[in-house]
Amino acid sequence: MGKFTKKRGIANPEVSTASLPDIIFMLLFFFMVVTVLRDAEIKVNNNVPSATELTKLEKKSLVNYLYMGKPLERFQATYGTKPRLQLGDKFADIAEIPLFLEKHRSMVPENQRPGISSSLRVDGAVTMGIVTDVKTQLRKTGQLKINYSAKKRVD
Amino acid sequence: MSRKRARDRMKQEVNAGSMADIAFLLLIFFLVTTTIDVDKGVLVKLPPWSDEPPPEMKMNSRNVYSVLVNANNELLVRGEPKELRNLRADTKVFIINxxxxxxxxxxxxxxxxxxxxxRGTSYRTYLEVYNELKAAYSELREEEALRKHGKSFEFLSNEEQGEIRSKIPLVISEAEPTNFGDEG
Structure with a gap:
């Protein structure tokens, strides 16, 4: 009897894979927590400058993004090489900003609307002309809380 | 024979081997659709828009620190050219006097x-200048906090922070840009 059981023990030296899903789930939850859903495909060059006086944007749902920069090479045939504004996932005109902001506003609960801020993700090589126009439009629309997106610089 | 069947029944288990694959699939889905980048930036409050031109303000010129940036990204501070790297220190001296x-x-x-x-100033230069001016203020606030409370500004209570803020208020007024340079 004892001899019989011993033999079976040698024949099954399998590593248990039962805890493997748990490990993968842990990884999955880690990534779900530290990352954010990609909101749009960026169609402009978007190398933001670096700065030191940075504020972190707290609530992602209260932020809308305005991208500015030269269109990427594969869009240059259609959209030219001048710096363009991108709202959501398409190129847009400055006049379309109020509608874009309103669309975002309507998705935010009413009591949180004063906290809405706009993140301006502007390529460093862009000249101030388009940035000024966008800023003027934002002021006219009443969106006064803005954030110039920038990378951290250590000095 | 009957003993064997009983053992088989006791070993009834759902095969969890493919669970890992399912979890991997989910993991890869999240890896593809998300980005890690944390969004940080220079916070600015814009002035409200008004259609009328702003009222003419009589200011004592000694209190105004004018910074001009031209289309060649050069600085003119109070009528004199200045290097960007000196801007922060000079601004601090101006404010505290x-x-x-x-x-x-x-x-x-x-x-x-x-x-x-x-309008032809590059955005990078503009943001650097803005950053330097903001940094000058935050450094002054930091110094004030250390001098008065012996603590860093960020560790002060809300009231103490507010007190220092009202003592050294951040006032950066932006004028309508000129239009001499080339936009591109």
Whole structure:
């Protein structure tokens, strides 16, 4: 009897894979927590400058993004090489900003609307002309809380 | 024979081997659709828009620190060219005016930074200048906090922070940009 059981023990030296899903789930939850859903495909060059006086944007749902920069090479045939504004996932005109902001506003609960801020993700090589126009439009629309997106610089 | 069947029944288990694959699939889905980048930036409050031109303000010129950036990304501060790397230190001296000079701010509360750029100024330069001006203020607040409370500004209570903020208020006024340079 004892001899019989011993033999079976040698024949099954399998590593248990039962805890493997748990490990993968842990990884999955880690990534779900530290990352954010990609909101749009960026169609402009978007190398933001670096700065030191940075504020972190707290609530992602209260932020809308305005991208500015030269269109990427594969869009240059259609959209030219001048710096363009991108709202959501398409190129847009400055006049379309109020509608874009309103669309975002309507998705935010009413009591949180004063906290809405706009993140301006502007390529460093862009000249101030388009940035000024966008800023003027934002002021006219009443969106006064803005954030110039920038990378951290250590000095 | 009957003993064997009983053992088989006891070993009834759902095969969890493919669970890992399912979890991997989910993991890869999240890896593809998300980005890690944390969004940080320079926070700015824009002035409300009004259709009328702003009222003419009579300011004592000693309290105004005018910073002009032209289309070639050069700085003109109070009528004199300046290097970007000196801007922060000079702005601090202007606001605090440690030697009570006649041509600098009477009081940090009265100091006003006036920033004007050209439509052809590069955004990188603009943001660097803005950052330097903001840094000058935050350094002054930090020094004040250390001097008064012996603690860093960020560790002060809300009231203490507010007190220092009202003592050294951040006033950066942006004028309508000029339009001399090439936009591109």
């Amino acid at each position: 440690p030697r009570r000079q006649e041509n600098m701010a009477e009081d940090p509360r009265k100091a006003i930074i006036s920033l004007k750029n050209d």
